[in-house]
Amino acid sequence: MLTDIEIARAAAKRPMTEIGAKLGIPEDSLIPYGRDKAKVDAQFITGLNGRTDGKLILVTAINPTPAGEGKTTTTVGLGDGLQRIGKKTAICIREASLGPNFGMKGGAAGGGYAQIVPMEEMNLHFTGDFHAITAAHNLLSAMIDNHIYWGNELEIDERRITWKRVMDMNDRALRDVVVGLGGVSNGFARQTGFDITVASEVMACLCLSKDLDDLQERLGRIVVAYRRDRTPITCAQIGADGAMVVLLKEAMQPNLVQTLEHTPAFVHGGPFANIAHGCNSVIATQTALKLADYVVTEAGFGADLGAEKFFDIKCRKAGLKPAAAVIVATVRAMKMNGGVAKADLGTENVEAVVRGCPNLGRHIANTKSFGVPVVVAINHFTTDTEAEIQAVKDYAASQGAEAIVCKHWADGGAGAEDLARRVVALTEVESHFAPLYPDDMSLFDKIDTIARRIYHAGEVIADKKIRDQLREWEAAGHGKLPICMAKTQYSFSTDPNLRGAPSGHTVPIREVRLSAGAGFIVVICGEIMTMPGLPRVPAAASIRLNAAGETEGLF
Incomplete structure (x- = not known):
């Protein structure tokens, strides 16, 4: 065979x-x-x-x-x-x-x-699409740090930079990193991290855009950081959106x-x-x-x-x-x-x-x-x-x-x-398609609706900080955005080992992220990671070129 x-x-x-x-x-x-x-x-x-x-x-x-x-x-x-x-x-x-x-x-x-x-x-x-997306994402990252280095005219609070870097590889060591070490010429030291490219908001913007003009508008709306007064800083204010579109044109x-x-x-x-x-x-x-x-x-x-x-x-x-x-x-x-x-x-x-x-x-x-x-x-x-x-x-x-x-x-x-x-x-039978929830439902109620009606959960747990954040986004005009749940794929619950059709379980929310450019709220549940790690024996260990120069072990 x-x-x-x-x-x-x-x-x-x-x-x-x-x-x-x-x-x-x-x-x-x-x-x-x-x-x-x-x-x-x-x-x-x-x-x-x-x-x-x-x-x-x-x-x-x-x-x-x-x-x-x-x-x-x-x-x-x-x-x-x-x-x-x-x-x-x-x-x-x-x-x-x-x-x-x-x-x-x-x-x-x-x-x-x-x-x-x-x-x-x-x-x-x-x-090369993923490489272009990675490059565009990381250009924005570099321009944020560069803006701060040259005087921080936008008054970015370095503690409230939400934009990480990305790469298209599983690498758990990059989930939490410190950049800017080594002295004044290397910028300001701060804690940040990497996500995998497929989790990038740039990827989402490209996949939801109808054309290049729409793409630039979405990229420009990306919120990358906040000032001390909690007002947002966008990609357009950093001035990166035009160059990012150039990288993403093809x-x-x-x-x-x-x-x-x-x-x-x-x-x-x-x-x-x-x-x-x-x-x-x-x-x-x-x-x-x-x-x-x-x-x-x-x-x-x-x-x-x-x-x-x-x-x-x-x-x-x-x-x-x-x-x-x-x-x-x-x-x-x-x-x-x-x-x-x-x-x-x-x-x-x-x-x-x-x-x-x-x-x-x-x-x-x-x-x-x-x-x-x-x-x-x-x-x-x-x-x-x-x-x-x-x-x-x-x-x-x-x-x-x-x-x-x-x-x-x-x-x-x-x-x-x-x-x-x-x-x-x-x-041939008429579809009566309708989304699960209306745009004007509150953000937390949208999360709760998905958890109860799709996952059959008994409750959603979110601490005051998360609920307050959702209310702040609603007040800022983001309340009509849909929800993008980040959850284990292996179960209806947040426990990957719970198979079948569990009911009455709890969905704990660990973090929420605003994707204003893509146009949704990311809700991170349980132990799911936006930068995966490699397994004990990664597939890469079996991938090589054979004597004929053909790839072996890829599939």
């Missing part, structure tokens, strides 16, 4: 002009990045205004487990399946971060015969690649869903909707994080109306939620499947609560038995959703045709 990377290397890729032509993108509107990647010219995108949108399908999932779920693989398989049944289709996913690729997760381009290629480039530097243009079956795929932007808003760029999604009849996108991690943020942040901000949602689940993950150890997942255990299904049921109910039609995709593994599969189907039916077995990993788009037909049928 071929590995994912061997399958990807054997792919017979079509010229990017041919892939673009499937969507009506002329050759002179494609900016080549090598032989098998291209960016779509901003002027062409502007010319699409006024076209009717296609139908938007969200692929989300149950909470991730070590058993594997395959959300991106299913996204790609569904896109290929829709193309196989004659639908003009485009796929929209996020770019991969070097942090998890060299940490513990591996690649993010799908798997088996449901992959986006070039897989290796996508999981490494790709078209990164703002969506990347176009292809699946193994030559379905066009936009891969652009990459905020994590456990610490950021977890969706690919608005500009890529809106471009795809103007060019295709069906657009398949995904949101990171389980539906409690990615789907909620897709609905409450991305769709709210961009005016998107999803036509259907697919929830990915596996028999193996149901058994693990039912208490089976990873080593025993290959043994039939229908009772454990049934015990684990409430996690799926919670996600079905949550997704349907947004008024979006739902179908369950059972991502098939060879160890699945008919009795176990039937148990998942029966449970999904009891929750008012059909569950369809999908074999796209082994069979490509042919293995997802049944799912594709069901999705098409669902999109």
